[in-house]
Amino acid sequence: MFRTSTGEEIFIIDAHTHLWDASPANQRNQYGRGWIDCFYDYHRNLSPAEYVWPLSDFERYSPERMAQDEFVKGYVDMAILQPTYLTEFFINGFNTIEQNSVMKQRYPERFILNGAWDARDGDAGLEYLRRQKDEWDIKGVKLYTAEWRGASKGYKLSSPEAYRYLEECARLGITNIHVHKGPTIYPLNRDAFDVADVDDAASRFPELNFIVEHVGLPRLEDFCWIAVQEKNVYAGLAVALPFIYPRPRYFAEIMANLLFWVGPDKILFGSDYAIWEPRWLVERFMAFELPQDLKDEFKVDLTLDVKRKIMGLNAARLYGIDPEEQLKKLGNDELAQQASSVEGMSKSQAGGAGSSARAETGA
Amino acid sequence: MPIQEAVSAPLVRPEQVWAAIADVLDPELDTPLVRLGFVDRIEISGTKVDIFLKLPTFWCAPNFAYLMVSDLAERARTVPGVSSVQVHLLDHCEGETISEAVNSGLSFAEAFPNEVTTDSNLQELRRTFLRKGFLMRQDLLLRRLLRAGLSEDVLRTRCLEDLSWDEAADVACVCLPGATLQLPTLGRSARAYVERGRTLGVLRVGGPLFVDEQGEPIPAGELQDFLRRLRSVRLSLLFNTAMCSALFRTRYQHASAETAHNEEGENPL
Known part of the structure; x- marks a missing residue:
C-alpha cells in the first residue's frame, strides 16, 4: 500500500518478480555465469546508487529478504512470481515454479504463483502443465519463446505445438499468458525478437490475456500496433520502468506511447525483482508527471486514477482479486505491521511520500 | 626472403586501419563501432592486422555480432599492404565461433547451421x-x-x-x-x-x-x-543505442546509473 501526500491509498501488485538461485554452486556452465553477470549489469546500470546490491547478494537472496523488499519497504501488497527455468544454464533451474513456491507457502495471501511451459516439450509438457494446475492452482504462465534447448533456438507462439498448450490453458482456466518479448537473451534470433506471433495467438484465443513483458522493447512500434488490433493484449512495464531514474524523458515518451496506443486499462506495473527493487520504482512512478509537450501531442495524461490502474487494479482484474477484500486479509499480517512502522519512520525522517530515506537492506 | 624487400615493404600503420573501419556500424544501434568504443584495440605485426571487439553483453545477438565482425574484417582488408586480418570477438557467448567463422571465410549460416536466421535474412536484418x-x-x-x-x-x-x-x-x-x-x-x-x-x-x-x-x-x-x-x-532504436552503450560503460568501466547515462544532449529535440 502506497499512501500519497494527500492521503490517497494505492493498492499495488508487483506483476513481475522472481526468487532465483544463480549462486556459483548452481551454475551449470559459463552460460549461467554469463546470465547472472548480464542481469547484474542491468541492475547496477539503472538502479540508484543506494539500491545497488553486492554481486554475491544478487546471485542468491533469501525468501525473507524478498518479502521485506517487496511488502515492508517496497509498498507492494501482492506480487506475482514469474518462473524462468533455464535448466541448461543452472543445475536446479534459475527460478522454477518449485523454487518460487517457497514464497507462496510462506506467505500465501501475498503471492500469486505462475507456472510455465515450453511448446517443444510435447505430451510430457502438457502433463506437467496439468500438474502445476492441480498442485498450485495457477492462473497464469510465463513463457520464454526464445529459450535455448539443445539445437533449438526457440519457438513461435503461433506454432501448432504452442496452440496445443494454449488450448489446454484455456481449458484449465489458466487465462494469463505472460510472454517475454524484451531485450537480448541468447540466442535472440530474428523470431525471438519478433512480437508478431503474439498477434496471431491473441486473435486465435480471445478468451486468454496476453501480457507482453518488457513492452516488446526494442520493438515498441510493432508491439503498439498489435496492442491496438487485439483487445486481449497487455503491456508489462518491467525493464521499461527503471528508465524513470536515469532517463526520465525517455521513460515519459514510452509512457505517452503506451497510454495512447495500448491505453490505461492494459498496462501492468512490474519491478522484475530482484533486478530492481520496488521501493524506488514505486516512489518515482507515483511522483512522475508527463511533460506538457507529450500531454499535448498524445492527448494523454498520467493522472492518479491512471496510476492506480497501472499499479494494481489492472493486474487485480486479470487475476480475479478484489483489492478491498484483499487488503482486509493482509491488514493484520506481520509484514503489513512492519510496513506501517517503516512508513511512520520514513515520514518522521524525511517528511513523507517520495522520500528515498530507508533503512539499510540486510542480506 | 631478401632483406631489402622486407625493408621496402610498406608497413601498415594503425591509423590507416582505424580510418578504414571508422564507418563500420553496429547495425542494431545504427552507430559506428569506433565511436561507440566497442573496438577495443588494433594490433599490427608487419602486414598482419588483429582487431579486438567488445560488446555490451555476453548475450548480444550472434547474428548482429557476426555482421560487425565480418564488416570489420572486410574494411580492414582494403588497407594497402595488409596481408591478413583477424577479428577477435571478446567476452561473448559465441565469441570463438563467430571469430573463427569470419576469419576462415564461413558465412553465418555455415557457422550456425541450427539458427533460424539464414544469410539472406541477415541482409534483410x-x-x-x-x-x-x-x-x-x-x-x-x-x-x-x-x-x-x-x-x-x-x-x-x-x-x-x-x-x-x-x-x-x-x-x-x-x-x-x-x-x-x-x-x-x-x-x-x-x-x-x-x-x-x-x-x-x-x-x-x-x-x-x-x-x-x-x-x-x-x-x-x-x-x-x-x-x-x-x-x-525512434524510441525502439533509442532503447538499443542508449541501453547498449550505457551497459557497455557499466560492463567495462563499472559505470553506475548516475554516470552511465547522459540524456542531456543526445536528443536534439
Missing part, C-alpha cells in the same frame, strides 16, 4: 535497421522543422536537394522559398538520413525529401499520424 535509422532521423528533422514554424505543406513540398549540411559544424540547412533555415546539431543526422535513404532507394534525385519507408510521400493531412509512428520507431 541489416536493411530493417537501416530503415529504422532512416525513420528515426526523419523524426528528428521533421520535429525541428515543425518547431521552427514550418507548415505541413511546406514540409511536404521540400525535395531532396533542399537539404544540405556542414558536418564539421554539425549544422543542417534547409532551402525554403526565399530563405535558408539552419538547424544546429542536426548536421550529422542530416547526412546519415540522406545516406540511408539513398542506400534504401527511397530518396531519389529530384524526389520529395520526406517519404515513408516505401519511398511514398506523406499524404496531405496525415503528418501527425505519421509522426506518431516515427516516434515509436
